[in-house]
Amino acid sequence: MSNQVPADMPASEYEDEGRERLSYMVGLGLALLLTGAAFALVWFELLKGGAALAALGLLAFIQALVHLRYFLHIDLARSHRDDLKLILFTVLILLLMVSGTIWILYDQHIRMMP
């Protein structure tokens, strides 16, 4: 992609492009940082056991938010309410299904122990 401003492009649009391009780069930088932190944590054994799992879970959660914000452009403040409801409702369903499945299977596992 060339960096020259096309002659017919108004200046305000060019500013928008610069801003949106910067947004993708910020997203990439943050994602690289968080990914690097997660792998470094495991490679150099900075934390152990439950603390490591909690830290990894937190890093993944933050990175997911970074991707949603900078790559998928989900901006809760300015998006339409319908979209927000859809996404939040899906998150609720996901939490119910995942935690429910893990709970029930763990319970079954304990009962099946010899």
Add this chain to the structure above:
Amino acid sequence: MSVSERLHPGLNLAGTDPEAHEAAEEVMFGFWIFLMSDLVLFAVLFATYAAMSVQGIADGPRPAEVFDLTAAFVETLLLLLSSFAFGFAMLAMKYRESGRGVLAWLLVTGVLGAAFVGMELHDYYVMVTAHGAPPQASGFLSAYYLLTGTHALHVSSGLVWMAVMAVQISVMGLNTTVKLRLMRLALFWHMLDVVWIAIFTFVYLFGVVS
């Protein structure tokens, strides 16, 4: 109009193509519903994997014995960079109206995505041949291949979709229909990267730590 007039999550076309921007609201919302239902599919596979990777080892190998973290790290970078490249394809579409620019960035995205799928297939090959870890060895491995395989299939279908879009850009040019299709493909591609965050954390890193 400015970028702040947003009709849907995802890159909006307000300011550069008001006509396509108006048409986008409905189809983008529909595609978000598909994406969310796709996430539900992945969530169920994750839940199965979470149970199986702890309780379903049987006599098979443990996660830490079969996972290659270096490969997982490289795959993570490949997918992240391809997601980033798709972002720039969308900017080329939005601000430059340049079919050639979009095609060039799509090519970068596609090559990175194909490298990702290739590395995953290589991972499977190494696991089956060198570690004695085929899908039928244990519940953990069945769940592992099912989860990562479903993700790899999604990425592969994204690659096919990308090839189809490349043909459409060349033949039809960047008209409203093509633009809206590219915007949906972009959402699909970025969402697959989000799913991969969960895979590299909860499958690979968790597997090696615990």
